[in-house]
Amino acid sequence: MAGGTQVIDGGRADRFKELALPHLDELYTLARYLMRNASDADDAVQECYLRAFRHFGTFRGGPIKPWLMAILRNVCHSTYAARARLVYGADAMPDEPAADPIWREVSETPEQAVVRLHESDTMRRLIGELPAEFREVIVLREINDLSYRDIATVIEVPIGTVMSRLARARAMLRAAWIAAEGGSERS
């Protein structure tokens, strides 16, 4: 027999799972690009789901994907901040050695060279090498397929900033891609 509290509490967890778990792959994809390795992405996504459930009461309906992604992004941020491995933000960016050059000629092992033959792997790598704030708009737009408004929600900037950042991100990515493909793609 169902008790009242059970209906409400159990209902909350069930409802959360029903809404949030279908987005697991999308969130994991975003986490892989933000964290740039599998085990950090695992941890971040797990923490994201636990945090999201704790704050599920503040979710005010609408599409849940951007809400979850905003939480995931914050988790990734705080992980980075805790490790002080990455200074995040526009001001710090130009001084970041990682941000300049935009792409690097990585010294490859033979295994990596084989992997590189796959175009999607090349693209994954090039996206991964973009500076963080450009990487996230590319991933949210091209891979997670979010609208500008949803991206603005996730990264907490005005839509105009999303637009200008996306324009720069694509220009950077294209330049890196042309370089990686040895210029053969230019028609």
Next chain:
Amino acid sequence: MNCEEANILLHALLDGELDAGNAREIEAHIATCPACAATLRDMQQLRKAMNPAALHYAAPASLRGSIEGKLPAPATAETSRRAAVKGFAFGAALSALAASGLLLMIVRKDDDQRILDEIVSAHLRSLQGQNLTDVVSSDQHTVKPWFNGRLAASPPVMDLTAQGFTLLGARIDYVDARPVAAIVYRRRVHVINLFCEPASSQAASAASMQSLHGFNVRSWREKGIHLWAVSDLSADELSEFGEKFAEALLQ
């Protein structure tokens, strides 16, 4: 439209994020500008090279299992069946209510956002070339009659020189495909466009201040007029402008 704007807007075109009017504008620019046309082609080519399906990662099964394991299982508390039914009915009514209100809010917000975009675009357009004013005068008694016959309702034109805002003139502009009056003021080197159109109700509304592309937009309703003031002035000074204008209007 200049190339700098086009370079950003062509992405919005590519992403299907532009309304018809802006799409036409950017397409017209691209048709006459080989450099921007080349950029658009480059970006289309890049998009073709990005295969989103291949760029996704699948979450490992262990991750799914561990998340499900960490979320609470249904609690087991004992209450009466009646309370459960009551709670459920209340919950359903509440979510129905929330859903309808929410829908309204989202639609409303989208609408407001679009108008905000258009206000800022109109402001930007007005700052280019000779688009700022069709009637040039610092005299409200010249500017106000100029609107006669051009708009259904003549907008309020206030002299705010004493308050530190110089009247430059006015023009007709379009927001949301409707003709609106644009009254132009200046403080120091900052141009303020004040857009006004008749509001659907006489009720006054509190002012809201929003910011887009580095411009502040103050919107409010007063005496049956919907007003948007937009400028690169600070929010404080733009609020001051709005308050002074409203004061003059209510006198």
